[in-house]
Amino acid sequence: MKHNISTVWYGVLFVRQGFYEEGVFRFNILLPDQYPDDKTVPTVIFQNEIYHPLVNPFTGVLDLSHAFSQWRCGEDHIWQLLKYMQYIFNEPLECVRLTTTTKWLNPEAFELISQNRAAFITKAKDCVNCSKEHIYDKPTTDDPHYIAFEEYNEDVHGPIKQRIKEGKDPLPSTAATGPKGLSWVKPGEFTPLSLE
Numbered sequence: 001m002k003h004n005i006s007t008v009w010y011g012v013l014f015v016r017q018g019f020y021e022e023g024v025f026r027f028n029i030l031l032p033d034q035y036p037d038d039k040t041v042p043t044v045i046f047q048n049e050i051y052h053p054l055v056n057p058f059t060g061v062l063d064l065s066h067a068f069s070q071w072r073c074g075e076d077h078i079w080q081l082l083k084y085m086q087y088i089f090n091e092p093l094e095c096v097r098l099t100t101t102t103k104w105l106n107p108e109a110f111e112l113i114s115q116n117r118a119a120f121i122t123k124a125k126d127c128v129n130c131s132k133e134h135i136y137d138k139p140t141t142d143d144p145h146y147i148a149f150e151e152y153n154e155d156v157h158g159p160i161k162q163r164i165k166e167g168k169d170p171l172p173s174t175a176a177t178g179p180k181g182l183s184w185v186k187p188g189e190f191t192p193l194s195l196e
Contacts, residue, residue, distance in 0.1 A: 007031040009078075010146050013085055019124040020089040024131045025050060026147070027062075027085070029078065032071075041068045042081060047140070048131045051123045053096055053110035054088055062088075066099045092124075093117075 008030055015023040026047035032038035046060040054063045067084045068076055088095045096113055104110040112120035139146045150156075160170045 007033060007035060008143075010143070011082070012147050013089065015089045015128070018090045019092060019121050020128055022132065023089065023128040024135050025089075029081070037073055039071050039073065041065070041071045042078070044081070044085065048134065049127060051106070051109050051127045052088065052092060053104045053106050053113060054099070056105040061105070063105045066101065
């Protein structure tokens with residue numbers, strides 16, 4: 001299925017604590033075509049292999065039904081969805097305890113976290129290590145909005161790092177005069193998905 005470019009968002013989650021500490025997990029958010037006026041819950045798909053009870057191990061889809069049974073226009077926001085994603089990795093035990101379901105997207109992960117925490121932690125750490133091994137992989141798409149990382153290169157990154165240390169704008173002023181592209185919010189307004 002082909003999506004409009006504005007309905008596919010790319011993201012990276014850096015986990016700072018818990019069983020998934022140091023994980024770097026890429027994900028896509030697929031917004032409904034009529035977003036934000038659609039009651040359909042956005043879809044989150046992880047690009048890494050994620051071992052978690054709420055993530056389908058085959059498709060990478062995150063089960064959001066526990067946090068967002070229906071998308072409430074004007075009340076639910078993408079930032080809340082991102083906070084929920086952060087929560088399920090920082091607090092997987094609490095997440096499982098508070099989630100009322102009998103059907104987990106990864107039943108094996110649910111069994112391990114419930115009955116053999118040490119084995120679950122090992123699987124979570126394997127997941128983290130795999131994510132770090134693939135942090136510099138080439139983009140899987142030619143979309144210019146895809147978030148890509150490069151290894152540190154002193155010739156390229158050194159001058160920018162020095163400008164930051166000196167309290168200067170990291171980019172020379174000539175770089176800021178290029179095309180502006182799309183903005184999710186028009187300056188001075190709160191209208192989403194507007195052209196600059």
